[in-house]
Amino acid sequence: MDSSDHRDFIWQGDYGEREPLFEALAKLLDRQNAYELGMCALFANNNPYNPELLVVLGYEAPSTEQITDMKSLMTDAGARLRTDVTLKRLINLTTRGRFNSVQVPDRQSLYHHLSMGQLFLLPDRKHFADRFGVEPLGKALPVFLSHSTPDKQIVEDVIPYLTRAGTALWYDKLNIEYGQSIVKAVQDGISESGAVIFFISREFLASSWCENEMDGFLTRVCSGQKVLILSVVFPDVEHDELPMFIQQRKYLKLPIGYSASGISNELNPAIRSWFGL
Structure with missing residues (x-):
């Protein structure tokens, strides 16, 4: 041959x-x-x-x-x-x-x-x-924390209570690496999250970044995707100031003198039920 x-x-x-x-x-x-x-x-x-x-x-x-x-x-x-x-x-x-x-x-x-x-x-x-066990850490569907920059302190105070309850979170300060595109990271966070918590203050309502994040989650909901929408409304924000799709959902209206642990205690049952925790 x-x-x-x-x-x-x-x-x-x-x-x-x-x-x-x-x-x-x-x-x-x-x-x-x-x-x-x-x-x-x-x-x-x-x-x-x-x-x-x-x-x-x-x-x-x-x-x-x-x-x-x-x-x-x-x-x-x-x-x-x-x-x-x-x-x-x-x-x-x-x-x-x-x-x-x-x-x-x-x-x-x-x-x-x-x-x-x-x-x-x-x-x-x-x-x-x-x-x-070899499953990678951090792959559970997270809860996206949408907030304005002036409200970071209260958000960061709430985070340890939520994670203690077993909730995986997406938070810009922790999830965006140095040198990474902020816009792309936020878009990925929105598309990969199973739920969102909107911390709605007057600064939130005036922020174009926060508006874009709300639009991103609204688009997912309108396209038929299953996303849990949770809203924490600050004491000085009135019901009729909220976007319509937030008004139509039950939200947490914060009282004067609210606490981070109180916010977590109110939201945790809904999060656990949604994710089956």
């Missing part, structure tokens, strides 16, 4: 989530015979700080359909074609101890190496997720 017909495809998969890749390889080994798919080799780097999994598929004289099928299966499994890596380089690194490697001629041999053993020295990600 003409050696010029030989082609190598090197794919990188997810070491920590191996099953989808193995399922794709099993289908390939079932569908394509050894005369065309001449080699299926696995290379695993078991360094816990840099785990790697690469697959080399060597073809002798494949048809166009076989290559198309292979690319489709591997891509759907989340693998990435590594055109910057060669088989010669992988073999060289294996001799130097970076990789463990095996060749797998069929499905049975392939699945023999799926779990920990000769090839893999580290368990997959599910093993750790089941035992220790």
Whole structure:
């Protein structure tokens, strides 16, 4: 056979989530015979700080359909074609101890190496997720705190009471990083929050920023999205001064001499019910 017909495809998969890749390889080994798919080799780097999994598929004289099928299966499994890596380089690194490697001629041999053993020295990600939990922190739908700059002190006084009750919050002073676009950060906060608390003072009603935040949440509600709208109305703001969509909802009218803990105590039941806390 003409050696010029030989082609190598090197794919990188997810070491920590191996099953989808193995399922794709099993289908390939079932569908394509050894005369065309001449080699299926696995290379695993078991360094816990840099785990790697690469697959080399060597073809002798494949048809166009076989290559198309292979690319489709591997891509759907989340693998990435590594055109910057060669088989010669992988073999060289294996001799130097970076990789463990095996060749797998069929499905049975392939699945023999799926779990920990000769090839893999580290368990997959599910093993750790089941035992220790790997969900990222801070991904719970937050409550957006919409307020004017002069009212930051009362908002910051309320925050510890809300977080103590288990409520995740979006607050501009804490959630916008230095150098980050303020406009984009606020827009993202509005779109990603599950609820909002409007702290409505006279300064709030005069603020174009606060008006834009109210418009953002009103747009979400009008488009059919489920968002809890809570309003804290300061003592010197009258009912008829409020925007119409705030007037139509029950809001917390603050008395003279209100306290941060009192605000939190009033709002927490509604927040807990909404988020199922």
